[in-house]
Each structure stands twice: as C-alpha cells, then as structure tokens.
Amino acid sequence: MTDTQKGANMHSIIQAVAHWSAQTPDTLCAADSRRALTYGEMFRLAAGFADDLISSGIREGDRVVLRNSQDTAYVAATLGIQLAGAVSVPLEKNVAEARIREICESTDAVLYLAARPWEEGKLRQMKISEALQHEADDAVCAAMRERAEQIPEGKMAEILFSTGTTGKSKGIVLQSGNNIAVAQNIIEGVEMKKENVELIPIPLSHSHALRTLYAAMLNGSSVVLMDGVVFVAKVFALMEKYQVTAIDLVPAALAMLLKLAPDQLSSWDDRLDYVELGSAPIPEGDKAMLCRLLPGTRLYNFYGSTESGRTCALNFNDGVVRRACIGKPVSNASCEFFGSDGKRIEASAEHPGVLAWRGPMNTPGYFHDEEKNRELFRDGSIITQDLAYQDEDGMIYMLGRQGDVITCGGTKIAPTEVEEAADSIPGIAETACVPEADEMLGQVPKLYYVLEDGANLTGQDIDEKLRGLLEGYKVPRTFVQIDRLPKTYNGKIQRNKLK
Amino acid sequence: MDELENVLRTAVPKVKDWRTSQNYLEDGVIDSIDIISMVSEISDHYDIDIPSEEMEAENFCSLQSIYDMIQRIL
Known part of the structure; x- marks a missing residue:
C-alpha cells in the first residue's frame, strides 16, 4: 500500500502517528532546538499523556485550552489531548490575559495547559512540559493504538479561534476528518515526499502551521520547529543539523528572512525541495526576490481559510507569470461561484462571482454560533468574501475581497x-x-x-x-x-x- | 549607551524604558518585528551591517547586549 493510499484510510492525525510509530518508529517526527522525537517516541509520549489525562478525569469531548510553546511538547500535548478524546483549543504564545479568559469561558474549558501557570487560576492547570514526562509502556501503547483506530472522522478534534482584530473571536470547529482532508490537500499541493524534513518557524497555534505539521505526520515525514526566523543564525544551524528540505512560511516571516539573510537562504537552493507560503497575500516584490534567490526550488502559495483549508496551491516559480492567480483546486476541493443575488453563476473575468468551496476539509461550523453558521454556508458550500473566476484550464483568478x-x-x-x-x-x-x-x-x-x-x-x-x-x-x-x-x-x- | 538608547527610541517609539528589562523578548518589551526595525535603525546610524551570525536572541536582550554586539561589529 502506498503512503497516499494509507493516508486516505486514516480518520485522524493521531491514528496516522500511531501507524508510523509501528511502521517507521525510528524516523524523526518532530524536533526543536532542545530535543528530537521519532515517531516511536512521539506516540509513546502522546499515549502516556492521554493516559494521564483520562486517569485525571478528562472525558470525551472536554475542551482543553493549550497555549502554544512552539516545541515538541506542544505537539505531544496536542496529540495526547485528541487521543484522550478531548478537544484541543490552541492559543497563541503571546496571548493577552483577556483573550485567555474569553476563550476558556466560551469553550467551557476544563483544563489549561501552558509553559507557565495563568495567574487567575480558577481553572485546573498543567504545565505543557508534562506532556513529555511519561512514555507509555507497551500495554498502554497497545491500548492507545486501538483507541486511535476507533476515532471516527466526525469526532471534534479541535476548535481554532480566529485572531480577530475587532470584536469577538470566532471558534472554528475542526473534526478529525477535516484535519485529514486538509493534510491531504497540503501533501498533494506541495508534492510532499516521505523523506521531506520541513522547517516550521511560524506559530503552531495558527491554522496554517498546525496543518503543515498535520500533513507531515499524515505523510510520515519530519518537521523541525522554531519560534520565528528573526534569529537567523539559529534558523540555519537547525536547518543544517536536521538537513531540512522544505520551509513553511507566512509573508511576514518571509520578509524577515529576505531582509536578514538573503545570501544564506540562496545558498540552500540546491538542498530545498520547496518553500510553502500562505495565510496572507505575498507582496509581489518579495515573491520576485524569492524566485531570484531560489531558482531551483518549488515555491508554493496556498489559498484557503481556517474554515476551508488549503483548497488551492500555485507554484509561482515555474517561469509563468499569472497575475492574481491562486492556482488550481486540489483533489478534495471543488469550487463554485455565486452572484450578488445569491444564485450560482458561471463566473468570468468580466463577471466575477463570490467564491465558495465544497469538500471534506470544510468545517462543520462555528462553535456554538448558529447565526454565524447561517452566514458561513450557502447550499452546503462555505462561502468566502473573495470575488473570483475560473478559466478554461481550471485556474482560479482572484480580484480581491468582496x-x-x-x-x-x-x-x-x-x-x-x-x-x-x-x-x-x-x-x-x-x-x-x-x-x-x-x-x-x-x-x-x-x-x-x-x-x-x-x-x-x-x-x-x-x-x-x-x-x-x-x-x-x-x-x-x-x-x-x-x-x-x-x-x-x-x-x-x-x-x-x-x- | 545614551546614543544607542536614542537610536532604539527612534526604531521602536512605543518602548519608553530600555534600561529596566534585561530580557526584552521574554518580558514582552519587543517582538520580532521590532527587532527588524532595530536592525535597520542600528545599521543606518552606525553604518554597519549586522551579520547573520550575530542575529542571536542573546544579542537583543538588553541595552548592554546590543551595545556589546555593535562594539564587536564596529
């Protein structure tokens, strides 16, 4: 069975980690600047943590708020929570007190996990490093492996909160099957190989990076975690240490790398398979500079949202200039267009329509927010705010937000x-x-x-x-x-x- | 040191006190985008390029550590 076919049979990311822990236990799963965990070690730690959570009274569907520590402990904790049947609710590393309170209250969380305790402290709390304390023994591992097999696609895996610059944040529910589908979108979009080692220096509390991590784990490949790119000496030292072959960035991180270490980045051209970017439009100047620095590397820009993730990918380093193009939809995703009257239309360059997505990556909806859910869906598709059209070759062109x-x-x-x-x-x-x-x-x-x-x-x-x-x-x-x-x-x- | 403090004030006007904290990033005084502004301002003011091997967290944690880094480069 090929890796891709195996991925298609998976119902949850933790099931994939359990699979690779048996098939390729010594392959690197995730590393940070302090430690490296193989698939065998990662599953034992996640299983041990899940066992601890269950023993301490965490029940199926309980919400666990998890503050990003951008390291292997965060990965093990995320997997442990989902293996225990609970729902992980990631929070940013530098989150404000008011936001912690808002999200803990709105999700009715039973546990708060972070590097340091939260001073308010009414909620039960644990240090995130506890996820690395207890490797499950063989018997617990076997029981947890069976448990991982039983997690259905429809099980709520996590709630991702939008960063929200104004008003209240939206909690986007993601089921195990959604995470698998988005991971497949990424694997297909970047042509990820099992041997790939991808650097993720952007926040794992955000959907873009978290999904790259999930894609690597579904694929049985490896990730290296870093907290930002500004300290470039460390970035390149870690890339060297783990022989990185791919990088995941957001435009702000790309801009920093281009400013601080363009020559060093360029020297990696013959060692990188691809760089993937997403989450915000990339300034044209940065795109052009990246193409100049890495002429032999595939450079992907992903389109998607937390609600409908990674639906389109475009390699913008193939020598063809396609203004405003976001690429072709991946296999899981099908697009349609709506006119201003809310009816489906055949969109064109002259008459663009509002872009909508259908497919297994789509969230079932916002957490406890029926009103917003009604705005999110139209005829079963997730409606975006983007005006776009598709050409005869299947390429989608975007004019901008509505x-x-x-x-x-x-x-x-x-x-x-x-x-x-x-x-x-x-x-x-x-x-x-x-x-x-x-x-x-x-x-x-x-x-x-x-x-x-x-x-x-x-x-x-x-x-x-x-x-x-x-x-x-x-x-x-x-x-x-x-x-x-x-x-x-x-x-x-x-x-x-x-x- | 006063001169450097003025340079940093120009780079990141929101920070009023550059002397108390001994770990700017840990204490949340600055973030990575502020560091980029600081690098630009320091490079312009002292007419230096900060080499990538000096781009370490330890070199940006206090007024003294930034000062020491500049002295090494000058």
Whole structure:
C-alpha cells in the first residue's frame, strides 16, 4: 500500500502517528532546538499523556485550552489531548490575559495547559512540559493504538479561534476528518515526499502551521520547529543539523528572512525541495526576490481559510507569470461561484462571482454560533468574501475581497492589480490600494505607499509611472505616503484601517 | 549607551524604558518585528551591517547586549 493510499484510510492525525510509530518508529517526527522525537517516541509520549489525562478525569469531548510553546511538547500535548478524546483549543504564545479568559469561558474549558501557570487560576492547570514526562509502556501503547483506530472522522478534534482584530473571536470547529482532508490537500499541493524534513518557524497555534505539521505526520515525514526566523543564525544551524528540505512560511516571516539573510537562504537552493507560503497575500516584490534567490526550488502559495483549508496551491516559480492567480483546486476541493443575488453563476473575468468551496476539509461550523453558521454556508458550500473566476484550464483568478474590490463607475477594479503595478516601480517598498468615495463614480482607487530607504518619489511621480502600466481608470486618484502599512501578525494588510 | 538608547527610541517609539528589562523578548518589551526595525535603525546610524551570525536572541536582550554586539561589529 502506498503512503497516499494509507493516508486516505486514516480518520485522524493521531491514528496516522500511531501507524508510523509501528511502521517507521525510528524516523524523526518532530524536533526543536532542545530535543528530537521519532515517531516511536512521539506516540509513546502522546499515549502516556492521554493516559494521564483520562486517569485525571478528562472525558470525551472536554475542551482543553493549550497555549502554544512552539516545541515538541506542544505537539505531544496536542496529540495526547485528541487521543484522550478531548478537544484541543490552541492559543497563541503571546496571548493577552483577556483573550485567555474569553476563550476558556466560551469553550467551557476544563483544563489549561501552558509553559507557565495563568495567574487567575480558577481553572485546573498543567504545565505543557508534562506532556513529555511519561512514555507509555507497551500495554498502554497497545491500548492507545486501538483507541486511535476507533476515532471516527466526525469526532471534534479541535476548535481554532480566529485572531480577530475587532470584536469577538470566532471558534472554528475542526473534526478529525477535516484535519485529514486538509493534510491531504497540503501533501498533494506541495508534492510532499516521505523523506521531506520541513522547517516550521511560524506559530503552531495558527491554522496554517498546525496543518503543515498535520500533513507531515499524515505523510510520515519530519518537521523541525522554531519560534520565528528573526534569529537567523539559529534558523540555519537547525536547518543544517536536521538537513531540512522544505520551509513553511507566512509573508511576514518571509520578509524577515529576505531582509536578514538573503545570501544564506540562496545558498540552500540546491538542498530545498520547496518553500510553502500562505495565510496572507505575498507582496509581489518579495515573491520576485524569492524566485531570484531560489531558482531551483518549488515555491508554493496556498489559498484557503481556517474554515476551508488549503483548497488551492500555485507554484509561482515555474517561469509563468499569472497575475492574481491562486492556482488550481486540489483533489478534495471543488469550487463554485455565486452572484450578488445569491444564485450560482458561471463566473468570468468580466463577471466575477463570490467564491465558495465544497469538500471534506470544510468545517462543520462555528462553535456554538448558529447565526454565524447561517452566514458561513450557502447550499452546503462555505462561502468566502473573495470575488473570483475560473478559466478554461481550471485556474482560479482572484480580484480581491468582496468589500475591497473597487467599483468605479460600475467597473470593478482589483486592488491587487493596482498594488502589483505600483510595487513594480523602483523605489516603492509596498502599497495598499483601497476605495475612496467619489460623488460621480461611486468609488475611485486610493493608494497608500511605503518608500524604500533613500527613495524619493512623490504621488505625481507614481501617477505618471502607473499610467504606463494600467488603464487610466485604474490609476489611483489619491496617493498617501506612510511609514508602514498596518498589518496583522502574519502579514495581512489591515485595509479597514486605511479606508 | 545614551546614543544607542536614542537610536532604539527612534526604531521602536512605543518602548519608553530600555534600561529596566534585561530580557526584552521574554518580558514582552519587543517582538520580532521590532527587532527588524532595530536592525535597520542600528545599521543606518552606525553604518554597519549586522551579520547573520550575530542575529542571536542573546544579542537583543538588553541595552548592554546590543551595545556589546555593535562594539564587536564596529
């Protein structure tokens, strides 16, 4: 049986880890700067921790809030919680007290796991390092292996909370089968091999990195965990130590690597199979620089959301320029488009539709939030806010978020197209294009721009250059220079703050 | 040291006190994006390139450790 066929028979990630712990027990599962755990060791620790949790009264479906420590203990704890039948609720490493309280209360959590105790302390607490304390013996391992086999696809595995810059966070429920399907999407999207060793230097509390971890574990391959890329000496030392062949990044981490160690990154071109990116759009300048530094490496940009993960992948280093393209849907995912009247349409470049997804990666819904669930689904598909269309080759092209697309005198302008053109002008570091109200046309484009160090461009200079790159109606009416674009931690531009 | 403090103030204006903490990252005084701003400002001000082998957490944990790193590079 091939690895892929095996993956198709799995119902949960812990079942896959149990499988590999028997098949390839000495293969590296996960390493961090302090320790390395093989599949055999990882399953014994997860089984031991699950056994401890069950003995201490944790029951099927109980919610366990788990604060990210970005190391092997976090991986073992996540697997142990899910093996015990409980539901893991990841929290960011640098989470604010108010958010811990909000999430513990809204999920009715019974246990809080973290590197350090939470001072408020009404809830039962454990140190996350306890997940590494107890290796299960053979008898417990055998019982836990059987338990892992019995976990159904429909079992709630985790609740992922959106970071939410405004208002209350949304808790997205993921079942065991959803995690398997997303992991398959990634394995297919990047053509992951069993021998791959992937560096994950971005937060495991966030769906993007967590799912890369799951993909590696479904595939029986290896991951190396790091807390960020800013300390590049350590990054490359760890890459060397574990002979890394792939890297998972978000745009903000990519930007740091490009700034701090472009030459060192480039020296890895013949050793890397691929770099995968996702979670936010990558600035065109960074994409181009990465292609220049790693000409022989596959460079993937993933499209997806926590609700419907990793549905499209595009290798943007194959020599073909495809503006605004997000790639082809992976096998698990099928897309459809809705018009402004809420009915299905055949979307085209002239008449884009709202993109929606169908497939086993789709969340069953938000935790205890029927109102939001009604907004999330349309005819059984998960509806996005993205305006897009699919061409005859199956490639999907995205114009932008529904609220971000600029309707200028009835014609739609993709802010990304304006930004890509502006970003290509020498001296411009990055830009954000947003709608500005206009009495005559309804909306017109407005451009915020950040200059590179030492550059000296005025709005008028940019206007002149853009007229050679874009149709006249797409050239912004207003130009505003700012020091830094407002962004979320993973590099997504916070357009609302610019409108 | 006063000069360096002014450079860091320019790089990360939100931080008012650079002297109390001896572990900026652990204490949540700065994050990784702030370090990028600090690297840019230090490079410009002292006209140096911080080599990647100096990009270690220990070199960015206090005013003294940053000062020592700059002295090594100058």
